Amino acid sequence: MKALTDDDYVLSADERPLGALYSRNARAVIERGARVIRSQNWIILVSGFFEPVFYLLSMGVGLGRLVGAVDGPGGAPISYAAYIAPALLAVSAMNGAIYDSTWNIFFKMHFGKLYQSMLYTSLGPFDIAVGEIALALFRGFLYALGFTGVMGIMGLITTPWALLLVPTSVMVAFGFASFGMAITSYMKTFQQMDIITFVMLPMFLFSATFYPLSVYPAPIQWIVEAFPLWHGVELMRQISIGAFSPATLVHLAYYLVMIVVGLAFTTRRLRALFLR
Amino acid sequence: MAGVRAMRRRVISARDLVKTYGDFNAVDGISFDVPAGESFGLLGPNGAGKSTTMRMIGGVTQRTSGHLDIMGLDPEHQGPEVRAHLGVVPQQDNLDEELRVRDNLIVYGRYFGLPRAYLEQRADELLEFAQLEDKAKARVDSLSGGMKRRLTIARSLINEPKILLLDEPTTGLDPQARHVLWDRLFRLKEQGVTLVLTTHYMDEAEQLCDRLIVVDKGKIMAEGSPTALIREHSSREVLEVRFGADRNAAVVPRLDGVGERLEALPDRILVYTDDGEGSLEQIRNRGLHPVTSLVRRASLEDVFLRLTGRSLVD
Amino acid sequence: MTEVRSERLHAHAPEVSAARARRWGSFYFMEHMLRGMRAYLVTIVVTSVGNPLLYLFSMGVGLATIVDRSQSTHFEGIGYLAFAAPALLVSSAVMTCANEMMFPVMDGFKWRRVYYGPHVTPLVPGQLALGHVMAVSVRLLVQCTVFFLIMLAFGAALSPMAWLLVPVGVLAGMAFGTPLMAYAASIQKENFQFSMIQRFVIMPLFLFSGTFYPLETMPAAMQWIGWISPLWHGNQLGRLVSIGASEPAWLVVVHIAYLAVLVVLGIVLARRSYTKRMDA
Numbered sequence: 049m050k051a052l053t054d055d056d057y058v059l060s061a062d063e064r065p066l067g068a069l070y071s072r073n074a075r076a077v078i079e080r081g082a083r084v085i086r087s088q089n090w091i092i093l094v095s096g097f098f099e100p101v102f103y104l105l106s107m108g109v110g111l112g113r114l115v116g117a118v119d120g121p122g123g124a125p126i127s128y129a130a131y132i133a134p135a136l137l138a139v140s141a142m143n144g145a146i147y148d149s150t151w152n153i154f155f156k157m158h159f160g161k162l163y164q165s166m167l168y169t170s171l172g173p174f175d176i177a178v179g180e181i182a183l184a185l186f187r188g189f190l191y192a193l194g195f196t197g198v199m200g201i202m203g204l205i206t207t208p209w210a211l212l213l214v215p216t217s218v219m220v221a222f223g224f225a226s227f228g229m230a231i232t233s234y235m236k237t238f239q240q241m242d243i244i245t246f247v248m249l250p251m252f253l254f255s256a257t258f259y260p261l262s263v264y265p266a267p268i269q270w271i272v273e274a275f276p277l278w279h280g281v282e283l284m285r286q287i288s289i290g291a292f293s294p295a296t297l298v299h300l301a302y303y304l305v306m307i308v309v310g311l312a313f314t315t316r317r318l319r320a321l322f323l324r
Numbered sequence: 325m326a327g328v329r330a331m332r333r334r335v336i337s338a339r340d341l342v343k344t345y346g347d348f349n350a351v352d353g354i355s356f357d358v359p360a361g362e363s364f365g366l367l368g369p370n371g372a373g374k375s376t377t378m379r380m381i382g383g384v385t386q387r388t389s390g391h392l393d394i395m396g397l398d399p400e401h402q403g404p405e406v407r408a409h410l411g412v413v414p415q416q417d418n419l420d421e422e423l424r425v426r427d428n429l430i431v432y433g434r435y436f437g438l439p440r441a442y443l444e445q446r447a448d449e450l451l452e453f454a455q456l457e458d459k460a461k462a463r464v465d466s467l468s469g470g471m472k473r474r475l476t477i478a479r480s481l482i483n484e485p486k487i488l489l490l491d492e493p494t495t496g497l498d499p500q501a502r503h504v505l506w507d508r509l510f511r512l513k514e515q516g517v518t519l520v521l522t523t524h525y526m527d528e529a530e531q532l533c534d535r536l537i538v539v540d541k542g543k544i545m546a547e548g549s550p551t552a553l554i555r556e557h558s559s560r561e562v563l564e565v566r567f568g569a570d571r572n573a574a575v576v577p578r579l580d581g582v583g584e585r586l587e588a589l590p591d592r593i594l595v596y597t598d599d600g601e602g603s604l605e606q607i608r609n610r611g612l613h614p615v616t617s618l619v620r621r622a623s624l625e626d627v628f629l630r631l632t633g634r635s636l637v638d
Numbered sequence: 639m640t641e642v643r644s645e646r647l648h649a650h651a652p653e654v655s656a657a658r659a660r661r662w663g664s665f666y667f668m669e670h671m672l673r674g675m676r677a678y679l680v681t682i683v684v685t686s687v688g689n690p691l692l693y694l695f696s697m698g699v700g701l702a703t704i705v706d707r708s709q710s711t712h713f714e715g716i717g718y719l720a721f722a723a724p725a726l727l728v729s730s731a732v733m734t735c736a737n738e739m740m741f742p743v744m745d746g747f748k749w750r751r752v753y754y755g756p757h758v759t760p761l762v763p764g765q766l767a768l769g770h771v772m773a774v775s776v777r778l779l780v781q782c783t784v785f786f787l788i789m790l791a792f793g794a795a796l797s798p799m800a801w802l803l804v805p806v807g808v809l810a811g812m813a814f815g816t817p818l819m820a821y822a823a824s825i826q827k828e829n830f831q832f833s834m835i836q837r838f839v840i841m842p843l844f845l846f847s848g849t850f851y852p853l854e855t856m857p858a859a860m861q862w863i864g865w866i867s868p869l870w871h872g873n874q875l876g877r878l879v880s881i882g883a884s885e886p887a888w889l890v891v892v893h894i895a896y897l898a899v900l901v902v903l904g905i906v907l908a909r910r911s912y913t914k915r916m917d918a
Contacts, residue, residue, distance in 0.1 A: 051514070051515050051516040052360070052361070052486055052515065052516030052517060053516065054332060054333040054360050056486060056516075057333050057335045057360045057395050057486060057518075058333075058395060058396060059394075059395040059396050059397050059402075059405055059406070059409065060396070061396075061397055061401075061402050061405065062402060062404075062405055067401070067402060067404070067405075068383075068400065068401045068402060068403050068404075069403070070404070071404035071408075071437070073434075073435065073437045076431075076434040076435045076437065077435075079431065079434055080420070080423075080431045080434070080435075083423060083427060083431060084422045084423065087422070087423070087424070087427075088422075088830075089829075089830075091834070092830050092833075092834070095833065095834060095837045095838070096837070098837060098838070098841075099837060099841060102841055102842055102845050102846075103845060105845075105846075106845035106846055106850070107845070107850065109856075109857075110846075110850070110851055110855055110856050111705070111850050111851050111855075113851075113855055114705060114851055114855060115704055115705055118704060160421070161416065161418035162418070162420060164384070164414060164418045165414070165418040165419070165420070165432070165479075166435055167382075167384045167407075168382050168384060168407060168410070168412035168414070169407055169408075169432065169435035169436050169483070170403075170404040170405070170407045170408035170435065170436050170437065170483075171404065171407075171435045172403050172404050238678075239677070239678065239680060239681060242681045242684075246684060246685075246688065249688075249689075249692060250692050253692050253693070253695075253696035253697070253700075254692075254696055254700075258696075258697075258700070258701055259700050259701055259703060259704045260704075263700050263703040263704070264700075319386055322384075323383075323384055323385055323386050324385060324386075465827070
């Protein structure tokens with residue numbers, strides 16, 4: 049190697065937007081993830097797929113025998129399993145995305161020290177955020193594909209519209225993931241991270257996954273309707289049987305706004321999240 | 325000496341760096357310059373602010389105030405451009421435990437956007453450099469501490485950096501491994517690589533650094549070459565005498581006039597002198613018989629003690 | 639210095655330490671663990687109060703509106719809330735116990751190495767295992783009591799014997815927890831085993847152990863899951879004491895015996911793995 053001279057020590061600035069935070073190399077982060085996945089046991093990759101399936105078997109088939117038919121989105125009666133299946137997919141998209149964008153990030157940041165080493169290269173925080181979200185969405189996509197397949201096998205799919213469950217599930221995941229990172233940037237301890245669980249669990253239990261919203265008194269209904277999961281559940285449910293209404297657009301718009309606002313929020317919080 | 329340095333371009337220029345965590349000033353107004361090709365050290369105890377300063381140079385922590393110029397750029401605003409030319413060895417190894425040894429090098433190189441063909445070649449070179457050729461396919465968690473350290477250093481060289489930041493590079497290594505590592509660092513220096521290292525080992529600073537700053541509580545206490553600092557703040561030799569835990573303090577007045585200066589520590593008395601053996605003789609002549617005595621060359625430890633009144637390693 | 643000496647306290651003789659440690663060592667370590675839980679006190683309190691409220695309200699009251707509408711004959715002739723509530727209590731005890739027996743055990747051996755501090759005192763590894771079990775039992779006792787009180791507020795505990803749900807919850811939790819503890823102590827490196835257990839053992843047990851509907855509702859080919867599941871045995875006992883569910887006497891004996899055997903076996907195995915790992 050030729051010895052360095054003074055002239056080697058001159059750099060010129062790059063004035064791209066986000067230049068301080070982004071080196072257009074999120075691909076390297078994705079590659080790293082892919083390498084890890086390949087070296088892992090495949091069962092770890094696919095394990096997340098089983099949770100909604102177990103729920104579907106237990107509640108849909110087991111409890112479904114006792115519940116019988118319920119009113120679907122269009123008003124026509126559908127089986128209990130067909131009623132909860134799309135909702136479970138929405139819940140699973142949310143859980144996966146939130147886990148990947150909060151606990152996973154928090155853990156790698158504070159204990160795995162992975163990001164410390166990444167940040168000492170020419171990668172910026174934005175590369176890492178984009179890479180991690182892309183990996184999370186890819187996994188979400190695989191699970192959604194698998195779950196929709198299970199729905200097909202169980203005879204719960206009656207319309208081609210149901211194929212849209214897969215991309216919609218990815219959209220729902222994107223909405224939650226884009227917010228999750230920004231929220232993680234405020235967290236400093238494990239105890240604070242538990243707050244996320246405290247918010248997620250009620251959202252899961254109350255968002256009309258297992259029974260219609262109408263069982264609640266009106267004020268509680270309004271609260272539930274304000275939360276994102278309910279919109280995801282309703283949207284997926286409508287798609288699963290191809291029964292759309294003007295509300296479909298509201299649900300879609302809710303997620304588009306959530307993604308845009310969440311990404312802007314996360315981008316603003318990148319320094320706080322990664323550059324402490 | 326100074327003239328030669330002035331001719332080289334400044335590659336790092338720090339002015340009044342401050343980093344505050346809550347109401348704690350980790351770094352409290354540090355300024356220094358590093359010319360190209362120099363080996364520059366930050367010496368100080370744990371918690372002095374050395375690592376935080378290093379993190380600011382890499383642009384991976386936001387400074388509270390102050391100016392920083394790395395090869396003409398501010399790492400906070402052009403982080404990716406600056407870090408593309410840096411190699412960083414953090415204090416604690418942060419290898420990717422989920423990847424194997426060689427993959428650690430390759431994946432890390434991809435973070436610089438380096439092409440695969442180059443990385444394949446470079447990874448093998450570096451495995452040889454780190455004497456880890458036969459561990460290429462091993463899991464990271466199966467490596468010994470010294471191997472992990474060498475792998476971390478090899479990894480920092482993947483992008484052929486111009487500035488190498490080493491945070492406590494040899495902490496936790498056995499003496500032989502340290503010497504191997506120092507040898508590698510000398511070679512890099514010969515190639516014109518600028519080294520910036522933190523250490524709390526005096527011998528390391530004396531071996532590796534052309535120039536260093538002594539840092540304590542976020543502030544610079546002194547600056548200069550190791551020999552100049554020792555000359556300025558210490559004597560040529562140091563005589564260490566012990567009289568037993570409860571007698572040291574009582575003996576001090578009776579040593580008045582021995583050597584240039586005395587420093588009474590709880591466990592021993594240091595006598596700064598140009599002639600250690602002579603001073604010991606003097607003490608014996610006064611009818612005092614230390615339990616143990618040791619004559620050694622003065623070191624940066626003595627400089628630090630002089631500047632802060634505290635030991636460097638506690 | 640010399641003046642103070644007369645008032646200065648001294649450690650008792652080493653023989654006394656050894657004798658006391660032999661006798662009370664498990665309790666000393668239990669105290670250590672319980673003090674450690676204080677860091678998570680807020681989380682523990684919030685989940686102990688929040689989970690019963692959330693689950694009873696959503697899975698009990700909410701789900702009841704569509705279940706009771708059709709056929710309540712499957713649910714012992716009572717409302718769905720009263721049917722589900724005891725099982726939800728037992729499930730929450732089992733899940734809490736499972737969590738306390740996975741990562742904290744690994745933490746003790748590997749991450750923060752909490753066990754290795756006491757290991758160089760007169761305490762022996764078997765006492766650490768037992769102390770850990772006792773500390774978690776205390777937590778379960780508190781959690782089950784809170785859950786039971788909230789059940790009372792919901793009017794979901796019908797029988798005067800319903801307070802027995804508290805010991806039933808602790809017993810079922812430990813029946814699942816102690817064998818898991820023995821396993822956790824035996825693994826050297828955490829390679830996702832815990833998340834696999836979470837996903838492929840704990841979650842299916844929660845869903846297929848007659849928690850939300852009687853086991854007989856499930857296809858016959860799947861009912862074996864309940865028979866081996868400590869959760870099902872706990873659920874059945876829970877319903878027995880809480881709503882006076884009809885259960886043949888021999889089966890009640892089986893429930894209690896099965897759970898008790900698991901707890902004892904788990905503790906024996908756990909003590910063995912702790913000793914093997916730390917004294918080897």
